[in-house]
Amino acid sequence: MKRKFKQFTEKLIEGLLLISGSLTSITVLLIVIFLFKEGLGLFTTSPMENKNVIVVNKLNPVEHLTAGQIKKIFDQEITNWKDLGGKNDTILLFTINDLSNYFSEEEIGENFEYLPEKLNSIVDSIPNLLAVYTDKYLVKELKGKIVKVDKNNIPDFILGREWFPTAEPAVQLGVLPLILGTLLVSIFAILFALPIGIATSIYMAEVANERVRKILKPIIELLAGIPSVVYGFFGLIVIVPLIHDTFNLPVGETALAGSIVLAIMALPTIITVSEDAIRNTPRSMKEASLALGANRWQTIHRVVLPYSMSGITAAAILGIGRAIGETMAVLMVTGNAAVMPHSLLQPVRTIPATIAAELGEAPQGGVHYQALFALGCILFILTLLINIWVEYVSSKQKFKK
């Protein structure tokens, strides 16, 4: 009996262990489900905000418009129906704000009760009109024609250059500036961090004596432990003014500031991973090189570094991964302008910073909310690719052994 009970508890505990062990996989799966459920929902919705519809005259041949075209019409970059595949006629834009130019208050009625009919009548009478109003003012027997607005789609989302997620009447969801901003800041961060990081790891693994190593090791651990907001704060107070003064810029909050802060933050990752790789070089290989009369630098240069190259590459990629996902520090120092980046000395905005800055204001389930989740999906895919790349690169080293 006692033995049975014991066996039972053992099985129970093993089950518990299995559940705990599977929890990471379950979490990854749940993250994918929740992220993509909201994020992909974006591509089934229309970019029109607040249930706005576009109504034109029945004889107008234009059947559908894209969000980008609507924005251009409102910005008066497109002023002729010809550009939209219609007749050669100027576009007369009509929104609810223009109401008083057409009707008096009595005609609309105190509670806008006659408004739907009035809207219906002007759509009917003016052939070159493009009217935008909410669908609650639509009447049953519509004399005009509703122009379909193309749904948000993946190519426009990724290649679009305009990010105005709250624009009226149609939101502009182009994330190219955000993707490029993220990559620009991260890649320059790694370019800054890599020489220092690799030099430090070589120094710690091969050159420094035990005493110096014992000083440097906890310092790097501490550098890794400092919270990202503190780095952001440091960047905001020290590095941003420094850049502002050095380059004589209107604002110091630039991509360069983000790169420098991220470089500092990526250092511990790069140093730890590449130091491990360098230490993994078999002693026999180093000794063979030294026995042939090579000195320590030649051994490092010709034997240790080539051997540990894949580990160092993995360190660099991991560093990029960290930099791409970093949120708070970047949010605080890059100035957050959602424009196509042209230089390092310009404010940029990254994907994580966009999510952090805008999610609080985006109403749940709305287009903006879904767009931010779609950004999360892009971020997730990017980091996943980087993880796979790291696995691949570091598995190559094991193979070589």
Added chain:
Amino acid sequence: MTKQTKEYIAFWIFRILSFIVLAILIWILYFIFVRGWHMLSWDFLTKMPEDGMTKGGIYPAIIGTLYLVAGSMLFAFPIGVLAGIYIHEYTNDSKFKRFMKLMTNNLAGIPSIVFGLFGMSLFVKTLNFGDSILAGSLTLGLLALPVVIRVTEEALIAVDDSFRHGSLALGASKLITIRKVVLPIAMPNILTGLILSIGRVSGETAPILFTVAAYFLPKLPTSIFDQVMALPYHLYVISTSGTKVQESRDMAYGTALVLVLFVLILNLLANALRRYLGNKVKMN
């Protein structure tokens, strides 16, 4: 150039670049200590923020962070250690083991803001916890989970197989071997890792932005369904988006100093523990 000169030059370059890393750390610490030191007082640590967060203290933020750390560790520590034990001691099948390791690595590589999105979507909205300590702690706990698992695994790898074989040869079951032999030896390293992951959790901002953190809430939470202020979010708010950024600069320096001190103390504690417990185990 002789090979000796080349070596000399190369090694000096390495030395200088390494000391740049040291210099950067000293620069950051110096800047925060010098500007924040005069803020540090009993009142600063135990008073509510006042006057649009330009005066008073950061008491609710400190308490909030402590709650979140405790909550996330209550979740991540037991599960992480159990998962680590499972992955290292129980999975003989190398494919399954590799899959689990890959998933742990993937989870560790997911950016913290994605955890924030996920936590909000699952805990706050779907499970309807609202912005609460519970939602924030679970989100932070998931973030800390891969760290704890990895630390546990490494600690278990460091335990020599001869201990396991000896125990099994004496007729002990696998579970008893793990409990009585393997875990006691691995514990110092696991605890060290735990302390370091506390440091990581306490400084995370992005995961708590939408799951728990309150902009300004001058009272203490009464249940796990309350919102709290938290130190890192507080630092972010008063240094960027507060109403009086310039006036609250001193408060920001003070908050940054408290955060850094917290991490510094945890690091020192972890190192001390590693040394102390390490010696103790060796003596046995």
